Structures are given as C-alpha cells and as structure tokens.
Amino acid sequence: MTMACMVAPRLLPRPLHVPWYLDPGNTRSERWFAAADLIDIAAPAERDTSSPEARERLERAATLSADAKTLAAGGTEASALRATTFHLLAAELRREAGAWSLCAENYGALTRHHLSRGKLRPAVAYMRKMLFVTEGASASPDRLEACILAASVYVAVRQVAPARNAASEAAAIAVRLSDADGLAAVDRLLPRISELANACPTGKKPEPCACGSNEGYRACCGVADEVPAEFLVRPAAHGQRSAKVGPRAVTGQAGIDLLMELPGPEGECLNWVGVMVEDGRHSLITLPNWSGRAMRSARIMSKRALLDPGGTDFPSAAVLQVACGIEAFINTVEHFIGRSGPERFGHIRFPDFKAEGEDDPGEAGSTRRRWAGIGIALFGPDWAKEVRLHDLAKLMALRNALLHFKGAHEEWIIPAPVKEQALLDRFKDCFAMRDPPRPWIDRILTPGLATWAVDLGDGLIAAFRHAWHREEVRFEVESRDQDREEA
Numbered sequence: 001m002t003m004a005c006m007v008a009p010r011l012l013p014r015p016l017h018v019p020w021y022l023d024p025g026n027t028r029s030e031r032w033f034a035a036a037d038l039i040d041i042a043a044p045a046e047r048d049t050s051s052p053e054a055r056e057r058l059e060r061a062a063t064l065s066a067d068a069k070t071l072a073a074g075g076t077e078a079s080a081l082r083a084t085t086f087h088l089l090a091a092e093l094r095r096e097a098g099a100w101s102l103c104a105e106n107y108g109a110l111t112r113h114h115l116s117r118g119k120l121r122p123a124v125a126y127m128r129k130m131l132f133v134t135e136g137a138s139a140s141p142d143r144l145e146a147c148i149l150a151a152s153v154y155v156a157v158r159q160v161a162p163a164r165n166a167a168s169e170a171a172a173i174a175v176r177l178s179d180a181d182g183l184a185a186v187d188r189l190l191p192r193i194s195e196l197a198n199a200c201p202t203g204k205k206p207e208p209c210a211c212g213s214n215e216g217y218r219a220c221c222g223v224a225d226e227v228p229a230e231f232l233v234r235p236a237a238h239g240q241r242s243a244k245v246g247p248r249a250v251t252g253q254a255g256i257d258l259l260m261e262l263p264g265p266e267g268e269c270l271n272w273v274g275v276m277v278e279d280g281r282h283s284l285i286t287l288p289n290w291s292g293r294a295m296r297s298a299r300i301m302s303k304r305a306l307l308d309p310g311g312t313d314f315p316s317a318a319v320l321q322v323a324c325g326i327e328a329f330i331n332t333v334e335h336f337i338g339r340s341g342p343e344r345f346g347h348i349r350f351p352d353f354k355a356e357g358e359d360d361p362g363e364a365g366s367t368r369r370r371w372a373g374i375g376i377a378l379f380g381p382d383w384a385k386e387v388r389l390h391d392l393a394k395l396m397a398l399r400n401a402l403l404h405f406k407g408a409h410e411e412w413i414i415p416a417p418v419k420e421q422a423l424l425d426r427f428k429d430c431f432a433m434r435d436p437p438r439p440w441i442d443r444i445l446t447p448g449l450a451t452w453a454v455d456l457g458d459g460l461i462a463a464f465r466h467a468w469h470r471e472e473v474r475f476e477v478e479s480r481d482q483d484r485e486e487a
Contacts, residue, residue, distance in 0.1 A: 032255040034269035035235035038284070054097040061093040065105055072109070084113055091129075095230065100133045104142040107133065110280070111149055120157055120210055121220070125280030127153045129228050131166075144173040148185045155189065157210045157217060160197045167193060230282040235273040254344075255287075255336035259329075260468045268292025291332060294325035295457055302450040309447055316402060318450035322457040323367075323399040326392065329461050330370045337374075350377045368393045371460065379467045387463045391456050394426050398444070 068086035071079040091106035107130035114123040127150050134143040147170035154163035167189050174182030209220035258272060269292065274285040298321035305314035337345050351373035368389055375383040401423060421440040424433065431448030 032253055032258045032272050032274045033235040034258055034261070035271050035273040035286075036269060037236040037271075038233045038273065038286075039236045041231060041234055054099075057093040057097040058099055058102070061090040061097070061099075061102070061106075064090040064093070068106075068109065072113075080113065084110055100231070101137060101142065103133045104130050104146060108142075108145055108149060111153065114280075115149075115153055115156060119279075120153075122280035123153050124157060125228075129280075132228055132231060139173055139176050141177065141179070144170055144177065144179060144182050147173065148182065148189070151186075151189050151193070155192050155196055158196060158207065159217060160193065163189075163193045163196065228282060229284055233284065235275075235284075254340055256333070256340055259332055259336055260465050262462075262465055262469075263292075267296065287332075287335075289332075290328035291325045291461065294321045294328060295454070295461070297321045298325060298450075298454050298457060302447070302454045305447040305450040312442055312445035315445040315447060315450040319395065319398060319445075319453050320402065322453040323395060325457050326371075326395070326460060327367050329464070330367065330374060333374060333464070334370070348377055350374060367396050371464075375464065375467070379471060383467060386467070387460055388456060391430070392460065394430070395453060395456060397426070398423060402441075 064086045068083040068090065071083035071086065074080070087106040087109050091103045091110075094100070094102045094106070107126045110126040111123050111130060114120075114126065127146075130146045131150055134140065134146045137143050147166045151163045151166035151170060154160075154166060167186050170182060171186045173179075174186060207216075209215055209217045213220050255272060255274065269289055271289060272287045274287070276283045276285060298318045301314045301318035301321060305311070305318060308314060334350075337350075351369075371387070371392060372384050372389055375387070424440050424444060427433070427444060427449070431446065431452045433446060433448075434443045436443065
C-alpha cells in the first residue's frame with residue numbers, strides 16, 4: 001500500500017476547551033465521558049439541595065440569572081445572545097443542584113428569546129423543559145406562565161390540541177390564583193387557537209412542521225415533546241472519575257482524547273457516553289468500549305489457559321478476543337477522529353482505505369494496514385518501525401484461519417510432511433508449540449499462544465496511546481517556542 005504523503009506541519013492540536021454549554025450558537029456539539037453504566041437521576045424531592053456544593057451552585061445561578069436580565073434589557077442582539085448564554089449556565093447549575101423548579105425562570109426566558117426570533121425548534125425544546133420542571137407546582141405562578149407560554153409556542157407550530165390543553169390549564173390556574181393578568185393572556189390566546197383550528201381541518205395528511213422543514217411535527221420539533229433527556233439519566237462514573245454533566249463540573253472531552261487516556265488501576269471503562277445538544281435538546285449517545293472489553297476477556301482466557309495446559313479452548317478464545325480488541329481500537333480511533341471535525345485534524349491526510357477496496361474492516365490485511373496507515377499519518381514514518389506490525393499480520397492470519405474453515409485445510413500428518421504447515425512456520429519463533437504428530441490447530445493453540453497474543457494486543461494499544469501523548473507534548477513545546485518567537 002502506498003501511504004498518503006504527510007502534510008507539514010504535522011501536529012496534534014489540543015481539544016478546544018470551550019464547553020458545549022457556553023456556545024449557544026454551536027447547535028450541535030458533543031462531549032464524551034468514560035462510564036461504567038447509566039444511572040437514573042433522582043427527582044428533586046429526593047435530592048439534598050442544602051450541601052455546600054449545591055448552595056454554591058444556586059448562588060451562582062441567581063447571579064447569572066440577574067445578569068441575564070440586565071443584558072436582555074440592553075436592546076442589542078449581542079447582549080440578547082449573551083443573556084441566553086447566562087440563562088443556559090444558570091439552568092444547568094440549578095438542575096445539577098437539584099432545584100429543578102428554579103430552572104423555570106431560565107427556560108422561560110430562553111423560550112421567549114427563540115420564539116420572538118422565529119426559531120421554533122429551540123423554542124419548543126425550552127418550552128417543554130419549562131413545562132417539565134413546573135409539573136410539581138400545579139397552582140403556582142411559574143406553572144401559569146409555563147402554560148401560557150406553551151400555548152403560544154404550540155400556536156406558532158400549529159398544534160391545536162396541545163395549545164388548547166395548555167390554555168385550559170392556564171385558565172384554571174389563573175382562576176385559582178385570582179390572576180387577572182393570567183386570564184387576560186388566556187383570553188388573547190383563545191381566538192388564535194380557534195383560528196388555527198378552523199385553518200387545520202381534520203382528516204387531511206399532516207402538514208410539514210412550521211419550522212420550515214419537510215418533516216411532520218412529530219418527527220421534527222415535536223421530538224422535544226417528551227421528558228428532557230438531561231433529567232432522566234447521567235453517565236455513572238468509571239473508577240474515580242466524576243461523570244457529572246454541567247457547569248463547574250467535569251464537562252467531558254472529545255472522544256478521541258478520552259480513548260487515548262491511559263487506563264488507571266480500575267482498567268478500561270465499559271462504555272463511552274456522549275452528551276450532545278442540538279437546538280436546545282439534549283441527547284445521550286453510547287459507544288461500547290469494544291476494545292477494552294475484548295482485551296479484558298482475552299486476559300481472562302489467557303489465565304484460564306495456564307490452568308489447562310493441554311486444552312485448546314481458552315487459547316483460541318484469547319486469540320479471537322485479542323484480534324477483536326485490536327480491530328476495535330483502531331476502528332474507534334478512525335471513528336472519533338472523523339467526529340472531531342476538520343478544524344482539528346484537517347491538516348493531516350489519512351489513507352483512503354475505501355478507495356483501496358477495503359470496504360470491510362474485517363478483510364484480511366485490512367487491520368494491519370489501518371494500524372500502519374493511521375499511525376504513520378499521525379506520528380510519522382517511524383511509527384511502523386516502533387510497533388509489532390509483523391506480529392499483527394501473523395495474529396490476523398491465524399484469526400482468519402480459525403474463523404474461515406475450508407476443505408483445503410485438511411493436512412497430512414503421518415508420515416510427517418517435508419514442509420511445516422504455513423501458519424506453524426510463521427509462529428515457530430514466537431512460543432513453544434506441541435510436538436507432532438497432531439493437527440496443526442492442536443499444536444498451535446497453547447497457553448503460550450494466548451500469552452503471546454495478549455502481550456501483542458496490550459503492547460500495540462499502549463504504544464499508540466504513548467505515541468499520541470508524545471505528539472501532544474511536542475506540539476505544546478513547539479507552540480510555546482512559536483509564541484516566544486512572535487513575542
């Protein structure tokens with residue numbers, strides 16, 4: 001394979017340290033967490049909001065909310081946008097502190113901001129959050145405001161039944177509270193709802209969503225008409241890591257940086273969980289750490305093989321798991337780099353494996369080429385000399401032989417063949433095999449093979465991670481030198 005040429009300078013930029021919630025203009029971004037599991041989030045009634053940490057967050061949220069109001073009154077679009085940032089931060093702080101009902105102030109402001117600018121997707125999303133956090137206060141001014149605002153948003157997105165329901169609830173609350181302004185607001189909404197109902201006769205095919213997309217409401221803005229994801233589950237911390245999502249807490253990392261972290265005493269995480277925000281809606285996406293899982297299984301199989309020196313089951317399982325782990329690691333590298341965007345890796349030219357006919361990552365030789373090509377693109381031509389790519393080729397050849405039986409695999413064992421079976425010859429200097437006469441499969445599947453395979457897999461993955469961190473250090477040194485020269 002001809003490797004793609006390097007593009008100078010070859011750098012590994014550090015991740016952009018701008019948390020996703022600080023940039024409301026970035027409508028689609030993600031941060032990843034190492035997680036052992038997903039855990040349910042306790043409802044506010046079950047949360048302790050009196051801890052020093054919670055009190056600090058609530059104080060900061062109150063300050064941010066007050067500053068947001070001042071900015072919104074400034075009259076300029078720039079100050080209004082800055083106000084939305086402050087409201088986002090305040091809502092996150094209040095949610096993390098367990099004071100969900102206080103988020104209504106911020107979600108209401110965000111809903112009005114987007115609705116006034118015709119941005120219906122985020123308006124629906126923040127309106128739905130406001131309805132959710134006020135559900136427990138059925139006769140409160142916040143719930144009244146939420147229902148009136150919800151009716152206005154549903155009218156804007158041409159949803160008659162939800163608009164009527166929200167207006168009816170608002171009227172009932174206004175009566176209980178003797179709120180004349182609330183009743184007046186409902187009265188102003190009722191003609192608009194009636195007009196909308198008359199313009200949308202039943203029995204016809206649903207119209208495209210009012211936001212301008214070609215999809216129906218349920219597949220578009222209506223996706224937000226459910227419990228907001230950030231109030232349902234959170235990543236459970238792996239080891240000693242904090243997996244809290246929100247301001248003043250760990251905000252996650254780019255996926256590629258999380259993959260490159262050296263495992264601690266607790267080992268590899270089971271999953272990576274990505275938090276993504278798009279048009280005000282939170283989504284959680286998961287990616288199993290197949291590499292870490294497979295290598296852990298391989299180590300278990302290798303230890304079991306030592307307890308059964310005459311068996312072949314555990315060595316074969318170890319080989320298959322190591323091959324899976326090695327493939328999964330380099331494919332995950334490729335996946336996360338692809339999700340990082342051109343601003344970080346656009347200056348690096350990676351081999352186009354599909355152009356070379358490698359549509360199937362499991363194709364024979366494909367794994368070795370990926371390890372060589374991606375490693376050379378990132379770390380330079382010496383990478384291929386530093387790692388055991390020749391042993392990787394042996395391992396994948398054995399994996400393929402174990403998985404893909406063919407009739408041509410029958411062998412002559414008595415009298416002894418003049419030439420050893422090809423795979424036996426490739427592994428003769430790697431570990432001790434069993435003596436003939438035996439089928440080649442029984443000669444090669446030994447505890448020594450299992451140990452060799454695990455050592456290879458662990459070594460390749462560790463070498464890649466160490467090379468990554470070495471390049472990061474080099475980049476930081478070159479950046480400091482460049483800064484000094486420019487100064």
